[in-house]
Amino acid sequence: AQRVTQPEKLLSVFKGAPVELKCNYSYSGSPELFWYVQYSRQRLQLLLRHISRESIKGFTADLNKGETSFHLKKPFAQEEDSAMYYCALISLGGYKYIFGTGTRLKVLA
Amino acid sequence: KAGVTQTPRYLIKTRGQQVTLSCSPISGHRSVSWYQQTPGQGLQFLFEYFSETQRNKGNFPGRFSGRQFSNSRSEMNVSTLELGDSALYLCASSLEGGVGNTIYFGEGSWLTVV
Numbered sequence: 001a002q003r004v005t006q007p008e009k010l011l012s013v014f015k016g017a018p019v020e021l022k023c024n025y026s027y028s029g030s031p032e033l034f035w036y037v038q039y040s041r042q043r044l045q046l047l048l049r050h051i052s053r054e055s056i057k058g059f060t061a062d063l064n065k066g067e068t069s070f071h072l073k074k075p076f077a078q079e080e081d082s083a084m085y086y087c088a089l090i091s092l093g094g095y096k097y098i099f100g101t102g103t104r105l106k107v108l109a
Numbered sequence: 110k111a112g113v114t115q116t117p118r119y120l121i122k123t124r125g126q127q128v129t130l131s132c133s134p135i136s137g138h139r140s141v142s143w144y145q146q147t148p149g150q151g152l153q154f155l156f157e158y159f160s161e162t163q164r165n166k167g168n169f170p171g172r173f174s175g176r177q178f179s180n181s182r183s184e185m186n187v188s189t190l191e192l193g194d195s196a197l198y199l200c201a202s203s204l205e206g207g208v209g210n211t212i213y214f215g216e217g218s219w220l221t222v223v
Contacts, residue, residue, distance in 0.1 A: 043113075043216050043217075044199065045214070093207070094165060095159070095165045096154050097142065097152075097212065099144070101149075
């Protein structure tokens with residue numbers, strides 16, 4: 001079954017500390033992986049996608065096919081990073097996005 | 110360019126009633142997908158439409174239905190509402206849907222069933 005698992009509901013870190021939001025997926029094939037972010041009172045928006053391999057707002061994510069993971073990382077957290085983060089995948093040739101249950105990141109001053 | 114627009118933003122319905130939610134995609138986008146967002150389940154895929162055709166659907170009962178019009182605007186309908194249908198319903202649009210297409214979300218329609 002296709003599934004995206006985000007094991008942490010809440011992650012609290014201090015400003016300046018490294019951040020890693022975990023995402024594991026279950027899918028047979030070649031999915032496209034994403035991270036979406038929802039800041040307070042804003043709509044859900046794309047943060048990054050694995051095929052672009054770019055860094056957005058200092059965040060990076062590497063697709064590890066062996067571990068079926070796509071963890072989101074940032075070396076130094078900022079208070080403005082506090083938000084809800086969702087990992088998602090879409091199947092090659094499919095039109096169905098599968099989202100994880102999300103992780104709320106709180107960056108403490 | 111205007112973003113994805115959803116109406117109404119908030120509504121309260123009584124158990125057993127039906128509801129219709131509307132979504133206007135970004136101009137030029139032909140794919141529209143719908144999601145149910147709840148605190149415990151996160152975002153769950155309802156269905157996706159492209160050129161008035163449903164291409165995929167999630168695991169929801171038949172009470173949940175949708176359609177897309179020739180101008181790409183989409184509606185979803187929930188009949189015989191249950192308390193558990195209370196959620197934020199999100200619509201997203203993209204140029205063509207599928208791999209390689211970024212989806213853009215609306216602000217959602219908050220449905221409360223009492």
